[in-house]
Amino acid sequence: xxxxxxxxxxxxxxxxxxxxxxxxxxxxxxxxxxxxxxxxxxxxxxxxxxxxxxxxxxxxxxxxxxxxxxxxxxxxxxxxxxxxxxxxxxxxxxxxxxxxxxxxxxxxxxxxxxxxxxxxxxxxxxxxxxxxxxxxxxxxxxxxxxxxxxxxxxxxxxxxxxxxxxxxxxxxxxxxxxxxxxxxxxxxxxxxxxxxxxxxxxxxxxxxxxxxxxxxxxxxxxxxxxxxxxxxxxxxxxxxxxxxxxxxxxxxxxxxxxxxxxxxxxxxxxxxxxxxxxxxxxxxxxxxxxxxxxxxxxxxxxxxxxxxxxxxxxxxxxxxxxxxxxxxxxxxxxxxxxxxx
Amino acid sequence: xxxxxxxxxxxxxxxxxxxxxxxxxxxxxxxxxxxxxxxxxxxxxxxxxxxxxxxxxxxxxxxxxxxxxxxxxxxxxxxxxxxxxxxxxxxxxxxxxxxxxxxxxxxxxxxxxxxxxxxxxxxxxxxxxxxxxxxxxxxxxxxxxxxxxxxxxxxxxxxxxxxxxxxxxxxxxxxxxxxxxxxxxxxxxxxxxxxxxxxxxxxxxxxxxxxxxxxxxxxxxxxxxxxxxxxxxxxxxxxxxxxxxxxxxxxxxxxxxxxxxxxxxxxxxxxxxxxxxxxxxxxxxxxxxxxxxxxxxxxxxxxxxx
Amino acid sequence: xxxxxxxxxxxxxxxxxxxxxxxxxxxxxxxxxxxxxxxxxxxxxxxxxxxxxxxxxxxxxxxxxxxxxxxxxxxxxxxxxxxxxxxxxxxxxxxxxxxxxxxxxxxxxxxxxxxxxxxxxxxxxxxxxxxxxxxxxxxxxxxxxxxxxxxxxxxxxxxxxxxxxxxxxxxxxxxxxxxxxxxxxxxxxxxxxxxxxxxxxxxxxxxxxxxxxxxxxxxxxxxxxxxxxxxxxxxxxxxxxxxxxxxxxxxxxxxxxxxxxxxxxxxxxxxxxxxxxxxxxxxxxxxxxxxxxxxxxxxxxxxxxxxxxxxxxxxxxxxxxxxxx
Numbered sequence: 026x027x028x029x030x031x032x033x034x035x036x037x038x039x040x041x042x043x044x045x046x047x048x049x050x051x052x053x054x055x056x057x058x059x060x061x062x063x064x065x066x067x068x069x070x071x072x073x074x075x076x077x078x079x080x081x082x083x084x085x086x087x088x089x090x091x092x093x094x095x096x097x098x099x100x101x102x103x104x105x106x107x108x109x110x111x112x113x114x115x116x117x118x119x120x121x122x123x124x125x126x127x128x129x130x131x132x133x134x135x136x137x138x139x140x141x142x143x144x145x146x147x148x149x150x151x152x153x154x155x156x157x158x159x160x161x162x163x164x165x166x167x168x169x170x171x172x173x174x175x176x177x178x179x180x181x182x183x184x185x186x187x188x189x190x191x192x193x194x195x196x197x198x199x200x201x202x203x204x205x206x207x208x209x210x211x212x213x214x215x216x217x218x219x220x221x222x223x224x225x226x227x228x229x230x231x232x233x234x235x236x237x238x239x240x241x242x243x244x245x246x247x248x249x250x251x252x253x254x255x256x257x258x259x260x261x262x263x264x265x266x267x268x269x270x271x272x273x274x275x276x277x278x279x280x281x282x283x284x285x286x287x288x289x290x291x292x293x294x295x296x297x298x299x300x301x302x303x304x305x306x307x308x309x310x311x312x313x314x315x316x317x318x319x320x321x322x323x324x325x326x327x328x329x330x331x332x333x334x335x336x337x338x339x340x341x342x343x344x345x346x347x348x349x350x351x352x353x354x355x356x357x358x359x360x361x362x363x364x365x366x
Numbered sequence: 367x368x369x370x371x372x373x374x375x376x377x378x379x380x381x382x383x384x385x386x387x388x389x390x391x392x393x394x395x396x397x398x399x400x401x402x403x404x405x406x407x408x409x410x411x412x413x414x415x416x417x418x419x420x421x422x423x424x425x426x427x428x429x430x431x432x433x434x435x436x437x438x439x440x441x442x443x444x445x446x447x448x449x450x451x452x453x454x455x456x457x458x459x460x461x462x463x464x465x466x467x468x469x470x471x472x473x474x475x476x477x478x479x480x481x482x483x484x485x486x487x488x489x490x491x492x493x494x495x496x497x498x499x500x501x502x503x504x505x506x507x508x509x510x511x512x513x514x515x516x517x518x519x520x521x522x523x524x525x526x527x528x529x530x531x532x533x534x535x536x537x538x539x540x541x542x543x544x545x546x547x548x549x550x551x552x553x554x555x556x557x558x559x560x561x562x563x564x565x566x567x568x569x570x571x572x573x574x575x576x577x578x579x580x581x582x583x584x585x586x587x588x589x590x591x592x593x594x595x596x597x598x599x600x601x602x603x604x605x606x607x608x609x610x611x612x613x614x615x616x617x618x619x620x621x622x623x624x625x626x627x628x629x630x631x632x633x634x635x636x637x638x639x640x641x642x643x644x645x646x647x648x649x650x651x652x653x654x655x656x657x658x659x660x661x662x663x664x665x666x667x668x669x670x671x672x
Numbered sequence: 673x674x675x676x677x678x679x680x681x682x683x684x685x686x687x688x689x690x691x692x693x694x695x696x697x698x699x700x701x702x703x704x705x706x707x708x709x710x711x712x713x714x715x716x717x718x719x720x721x722x723x724x725x726x727x728x729x730x731x732x733x734x735x736x737x738x739x740x741x742x743x744x745x746x747x748x749x750x751x752x753x754x755x756x757x758x759x760x761x762x763x764x765x766x767x768x769x770x771x772x773x774x775x776x777x778x779x780x781x782x783x784x785x786x787x788x789x790x791x792x793x794x795x796x797x798x799x800x801x802x803x804x805x806x807x808x809x810x811x812x813x814x815x816x817x818x819x820x821x822x823x824x825x826x827x828x829x830x831x832x833x834x835x836x837x838x839x840x841x842x843x844x845x846x847x848x849x850x851x852x853x854x855x856x857x858x859x860x861x862x863x864x865x866x867x868x869x870x871x872x873x874x875x876x877x878x879x880x881x882x883x884x885x886x887x888x889x890x891x892x893x894x895x896x897x898x899x900x901x902x903x904x905x906x907x908x909x910x911x912x913x914x915x916x917x918x919x920x921x922x923x924x925x926x927x928x929x930x931x932x933x934x935x936x937x938x939x940x941x942x943x944x945x946x947x948x949x950x951x952x953x954x955x956x957x958x959x960x961x962x963x964x965x966x967x968x969x970x971x972x973x974x975x976x977x978x979x980x981x982x983x984x985x986x987x988x989x990x991x992x993x994x995x996x997x
Contacts, residue, residue, distance in 0.1 A: 096575050101490075123579060130577030137575075142568040147590050147666055156586075157576040193666040209576065376832075383836040391852050502984070506976040508928050510935045510951060511969040514958055522959045609843035613932055617955075627844060628936055631851050643848055647840045654839065 044111075045217050045249045046072045046095070046133075051108035051118070053087075053094045062320045064090040064103065066273035069347070072217060077240065077250040079264035079281070081257060081296065085317050087273040088253045089138075092219050094118075095251075096135055097125045112217070131161040134210035136239075138222035140202035144194040150202075151175075151190030154209045161213055177208045181238060200231040207239060214246040221253045236263050257296055261285060269293045272318060272328035275347055279354040289350060289361040291333045327358070335360060370659065377655050384647045385437070389430050392640050420444075437644070443637035447630075452641035455626060460645075462533070463611055463622035469542035470549065470607060470614075475600075477546070478553025485554065486561040487584065497554065504551025509610040513544035513617040531620040541618040545610045549603045556599045557592070564592040594665055601657035605650045720913055723989040734985025737978040744975055748794040755788035760943045768961050777967040780954065786967050793945040793968065796857065797975065800946075801927035804864035809919055811869035813911070816876025817903045821884060831877070834870035842867045843932055850938045857940050860933065864926050872918055876911050883907045913990035920983035924976040931972050947972050 041047070053065035064087045072078045080088045093099050095110055095117060110117040112133065117125060129135075134157075137143040145153060154177065155170040165173075171190065178186030181204040194202055203223065210218055220239060224232040240263050243250050252264060260267050260281060267284050269277040269292065277290040288294045298311035315332035318324060326343050330336040339359050347357040350365035420443075421429050436442065442452035478501075485497040520540055521529040528537040564570070565588050573587045612624030619625075623642050630638035728735045747754060763783035771778045777786035819830040837845070849863035883889060884907070892902050931948030933939030940946035942953070947968040954964035 093571075098571050098574055126574070126577045126579050128577070129575055135572075135575040137568060137572060139568055143572045145569040145573070145587050145591070147664070148587070153572075156578070160577050160582075195667045206572070209572075376835075379832060380835045380839060383832060384840060387836055388840070388848055391848050394852060502977065502980055503973075506924065506973055506980050508931050508935075508948075508969070508972055508976075510932065510948075510955075511973065514951070514955060514965055514969070518958055518962055605839065605841045609841040609932075612843055612847075613935065616936060627847060628938075631847060631938055634851075636851075639848065639851060643840065643844045646844055650841060651839050 041071065041073075043073050044071045045074050046070075046251070047111040048091070048095075049109045049111065051091065051094060051110060052106040053090050053099055053103055054106040055103040057102060057321075060321050063273050063323075064320065065094060067108070068270070068273075068275055070268055070275065072249050072251055073266075074216075075244075075247050075249055076265040077243070077252060077263050079260040079267045080251060080253045080270055081255065081260055081267060082270035083255060083296075083317055085320075086270045088270050089221055091270070092135065092221050092251065092253050095133065095219060096129055097122070127161070130157050130215075131213045132215050133217045133219065134213065134215040136203070136206050136210050136218065136220045136223045139226050140199055140206055141194075141226065143206060144202060146194055148193075149191050150194055150197065150205045151178075151192075154178075154205065154212055157209050158212050174208070174212065177212050178205075180242065181205075181208045181211070182234075183208070199227055200235065203227060203231075203235055204238070207235070207242070211242050211246070211248070215248055217249045217251065218243060219251045219253070222255070223252070224259065225254070225256070232259075233262070239263075269296070272320060272323060274328065274357065275355075276329065276357045277355065278347070283351075283354050287351070287354065289354065289356045290358050291335055291360070292329050295332075369662075373655065373658055377651055381648065381651055382434070384651070385434060385644055386430060388640060388643050388647075389433060390426070392636050393426060393429075442641040442644075445635055445638045447633040447635045447638070452637050455638060456623065456641055456645050459621055459623050459626045462531075462620050463608075463615070463624065465538055466541055466545060466611055466614065466620060466622060467604075467607055469538055470546035470611075471600075471603075473542055473546035474549035474553055474603070474607075477550040479557055479596075481550070481554035482557025483561060483584070483589075485558045486565070487580075489562060494558075498558065501551040501554040504547050505555070506551075507547060509544060509548055509613040510617060512547045513541065513614055516540045516544050517617065531618045537618075538620075541614045541620060544617070545607060545614040548610060549607055552603060552606075553596070553599065557596055560592040560595045561588055564588040567591070590664070594661060597657050597661055597664070601650075601654040604653040608646050608650065720916070720990065723913075724986070727985050727989040731985040731988065733981050737981040737985070740974065740978040741982065744794060744978070745798065747791060748798050751791040751795060755785075755791045757785035757788040759789060759792040759945055760784065761788075768957065768964075770961070771963055778961065778963050780950075780964055781957065786950075786964060789945040789950060790947070790967055790971050793947045793950060794971065794975075796940055796944060796946040797927050797930060797948075797972070800857070800860060800864065800930040800940075801923040801975075801979075804861050805868060805919055805922040805926050807861070807865035808868035808922065809872055809915060811865065812872025813876050813908065813915065815869065815873040816911075817880055817907060819873065820877040820880025821899065821903050821907065827877070830873065834873050837867065837870040842929060846929060846933055847936075847938060850933065855938045855941055857944065860930060860939050863933075864929055867929070868922055868926065872915070872922070875914055875918060879911050879914065880907050883910055917983060917987045917991050920979055920986055924979040924983075927972065927976055927979075 048068050048070040051065055051068045051070075052063065055062040055064055066087075068087075068091055070078070070080070070091070080091060082088045090099070090103070094105055097117070097120075099105070105118045108118065112128065115124075115128075117128070120128075144150060151171065151174050155167070155174045158165065158170045158173060159167070175186045175190055178189055183189050183201060183204050189197070189201075194205075197205065203226075207223075218239070223239070224235050227235060236259065239250060239252075242248070250263075252259065254260065264281045266280050267278070268275050269284075269290065271292050277284070277288075277293045279287075284293070285297075288297055292313070295311070295313035299313060313332055314334075318328055318331060324330050324341065327333070327336070327340045327345050330340040333340065337359065343359075345357045345359050345362070347355050348362050349355050350361050356362070417423050421432050424432070433443070440453050442456070444450065445452055445455060448455070481497040481501055485494040485501075488494045517529065517540060520527045527540050528534070531537045531541060561584070565584070567588075570583060570587060573583045578586070608624075611622065612627060614620070615622045615624040616628055623646060627639055627642040627646075629635075630642065728738070761784060763779065763785075765783065766775075766779055767781055767783040769775055769779040769783075775785050775787065777790065779785055780789070815830050815834070819827040840848075845867055846863045849866060850859060853859035853862065880903075889902055889906050892906055897905075930939055930946065931951070934946045934948030935952045937949075937952055940949050942949065950968040951965050954961070954968070957964050
């Protein structure tokens with residue numbers, strides 16, 4: 026016990042100049058009538074410059090809320106209840122609306138899950154992209170903005186970019202719409218791109234193209250990516266580092282290869298096992314038993330203990346803390362921690 | 367284009383239905399219109415002559431086609447009471463009602479949009495509750511109450527505006543507000559709910575993520591989307607506004623269409639009542655049709671399909 | 673709502689069954705409205721009574737409105753016991769008196785006690801508000817079910833008829849009916865019932881259309897349950913929440929129509945008392961005895977406002993996705 030407390034994660038409490046964005050003990054809580062829902066409860070996360078970081082978990086685990094907290098998009102009755110979001114020497118959690126908006130779109134941008142609904146149906150797509158440009162650089166003028174948008178459309182692989190500028194969203198396919206969204210996010214060459222399930226709504230064949238595109242564009246402009254997904258396949262494809270999230274907390278963290286080679290946390294193991302693999306008997310596809318616990322009534326101990334195949338009495342009564350169990354590999358599980366000692 | 371034609375055909379069917387319905391309803395009235403018109407003590411010859419000119423001796427369906435034929439030529443028959451062409455009477459009255467309706471609409475739309483947008487922006491805070499309370503008061507207030515209230519205060523007590531309408535702009539202000547007050551409440555409520563719905567959409571998050579500030583998000587992204595249901599509402603309001611015009615015109619003694627209809631009932635003047643109701647309904651149907659076209663112009667999804 | 677939309681919802685729910693328990697209170701998953709829509713589409717929802725109780729707890733304005741309506745109904749029922757004077761009891765010597773202890777709201781041009789007449793008038797206003805709305809509800813439900821369930825020519829016919837009724841300005845339509853039938857309270861019932869069914873039919877039709885495609889209706893049809901039974905046993909109960917809301921909002925509009933017609937002198941006929949008629953008679957004394965007009969006007973407004981607030985509150989809990997119209 027005493028040992029694990031000493032080894033508690035303290036390294037990320039000071040800012041590293043190599044990081045684009047750092048979350049320190051971020052808490053985003055929803056104050057509902059039935060009680061406080063701790064959608065994000067003490068998340069520490071760092072995104073190094075030029076790297077691609079994945080945030081993985083089941084739906085409802087708080088990964089999207091983490092992204093929305095960064096962009097200041099939490100909806101009522103949610104708000105940031107504590108912690109800090111450090112970007113460029115500023116704490117985004119404490120910035121006013123006006124200052125935050127001057128960063129969003131320019132330095133940090135976001136691609137959403139649903140390209141069908143995340144574009145405004147009554148505005149031309151070109152206008153929607155150039156709007157981003159003009160909001161942050163009003164001096165360049167419409168003509169120039171149009172030129173740059175058409176350029177960008179070409180870069181993201183939209184055929185006939187000049188013509189597509191005047192299209193409405195419903196006239197484009199899902200894949201093209203997501204390309205428009207990426208163009209919108211990348212047009213100001215941001216330092217960080219947050220992609221919230223960017224390929225979930227797309228066909229598998231297009232998924233790979235879109236991932237490649239994001240990877241390539243970001244490499245060109247030195248943009249870091251925070252990619253949020255429930256799909257470990259996506260993580261394996263492009264991520265440098267992975268954070269696994271469960272019930273509002275980070276449960277495991279490591280670089281991608283380390284994680285895939287040495288899965289430690291039982292939850293991550295469950296996620297890995299539930300990926301269908303060619304050659305294996307599909308009827309015996311593993312699923313994690315049970316459901317994500319109600320965030321209003323979390324178990325007293327580890328949030329995963331109700332579904333964990335190896336939960337002990339300690340798991341049910343005490344909350345495990347994220348601890349470094351191996352160089353660069355952190356896990357919030359008593360079993361892993363006991364093993365490493 | 368195809369859809370517009372289809373919509374136009376539907377509109378014509380409804381229009382014919384309206385004319386038929388009103389035509390039949392007014393003809394099942396007990397009593398012979400000729401005797402109602404002339405009184406008991408006239409000779410048979412006069413009755414026969416009048417019956418003939420009014421086509422009352424023909425079967426009812428034939429009467430109907432004769433009437434529709436007349437409508438196409440702009441002929442709505444003769445008034446029993448005044449012996450003037452109904453079309454002429456309606457054309458004399460219409461400018462008053464038109465002016466009243468336009469002024470009332472401007473008032474209702476200006477006030478309703480402002481209240482609705484403000485309430486939506488300040489959702490669940492004091493201005494929201496206050497404005498929505500005011501709107502519900504507006505919706506719940508009978509037109510005659512607003513009319514009498516305004517007349518008492520502004521015309522009688524403070525004497526800032528004329529008591530009765532004389533055709534001048536100033537004298538139309540009170541009737542227009544009395545009439546528009548009701549619609550303002552509806553417009554405010556629909557604007558608020560539709561703007562709030564638009565504010566929930568994903569593209570609003572996109573707009574914020576782009577770096578747009580609150581007001582720009584609402585004006586550039588939410589408002590245009592939320593105006594679509596409000597336009598439908600505008601067309602629906604036209605109907606209740608023309609209903610209310612009857613009351614407002616009665617209180618302020620405006621010689622408009624509504625006044626024509628009420629006096630037609632008092633005088634048992636069937637052709638005039640028939641003419642005014644059909645004329646008003648044509649306006650409502652035309653308004654709905656225009657709103658549909660406008661809707662498709664504003665919404666690119668429909669525009670392309672059409 | 674098309675079958676495609678429904679399938680999407682089902683799929684969404686299936687995907688979420690992975691975390692079904694949590695999604696009940698989980699704000700991360702979806703907005704409240706979407707969740708309720710989802711639940712109501714699939715048929716998992718609180719009962720009507722529970723939701724009404726919830727409204728009473730959460731929406732004080734609706735609760736107060738319900739109490740006000742109850743009080744007004746009681747006053748109307750016991751009007752003869754409460755009213756200090758008879759409905760038409762004249763006292764010409766004391767005509768056009770201002771409000772006093774003896775005559776709370778003063779007396780009118782025939783020396784009748786305005787307060788007593790307001791009490792008696794509430795009977796007419798409430799009955800005219802409620803009864804035609806009920807009749808319109810029945811007609812509207814039948815028409816809507818038939819149109820939505822059978823579709824095709826039946827649907828086209830009924831909906832065109834509804835279009836026709838809806839495009840004639842309601843007051844003018846009522847005027848035509850009153851012209852034909854003659855001004856009386858009974859005829860007023862008929863006129864108002866005829867006006868209001870169309871909008872109810874539209875709502876019922878659209879709900880029927882979406883429910884018709886649901887699995888359980890298809891299942892019922894496949895085992896040979898008769899059309900009538902499907903409509904009234906399976907589809908109709910699902911429309912009840914919307915119908916309660918529609919009815920609550922239909923009543924004030926009927927009351928307003930009645931008062932407008934009576935105000936024009938073509939509704940309730942003297943010597944009966946109706947609030948609209950009282951305003952009609954009082955308006956000639958507007959500048960000398962304004963309270964004569966004020967008392968019935970305020971009464972109309974209180975009742976209408978109470979029903980509107982209650983209707984709004986009910987809509988929030990029973991039918992959150994119904995449009996504000």
